[in-house]
Amino acid sequence: MGAGIGSWQLRLGSLQHPEPGLWPFAISLLVAFSALILLIRPGDDPVEQWTRKSWSIGAGIGILAAFILLFGAVGFLLPAALTLGVWLRVFGGESWRSTLVLAIAGPAVLYVIFNNLLGVPLPDDVLLRAFS
Structure with missing residues (x-):
């Protein structure tokens, strides 16, 4: 979430004229979406034990x-x-x-x-x- 906010502050621009925050923002959205999916449906594999x-x-x-x-x-x-x-x-x-x-x-x-x-x-x- 912090990466998304930080990249938004850098300005996004557009696909034709990207600003410095565009790709970090896109990646942070992808990571957040993936995390949300894993929280909703974690999968059937056993969780690795903390050692x-x-x-x-x-x-x-x-x-x-x-x-x-x-x-x-x-x-x-x-x-x-x-x-x-x-x-x-x-x-x-x-x-x-x-x-x-x-x-x-x-x-x-x-x-x-x-x-x-x-x-x-x-x-x-x-x-x-x-x-x-």
Whole structure:
């Protein structure tokens, strides 16, 4: 519901002249409609039991929330490396070697692609300022 309200505030436009909120609004309607259908008719399959491992979903959401907060405060590279590192090591069970290589190389490659090649403006990065 929050996504629908936020996308409505961005303005929808029309299919011929879409505004930034059009597609997020359409997707939020689809998700809300799907949830409503599942509430009305949940299906015949047994519901998955909540276990201690089920809390990893909440941890993943918390890590993404921290990434979003840090992204605006310190830039892209450090939050992306930390997020990717935690996800690879804790949730993916990767070795320390793989985790460190991918957590450093992944955000660096994405930064070059988005900032340099595609020209997508990213927030001023603390790590880049420290090394320049």
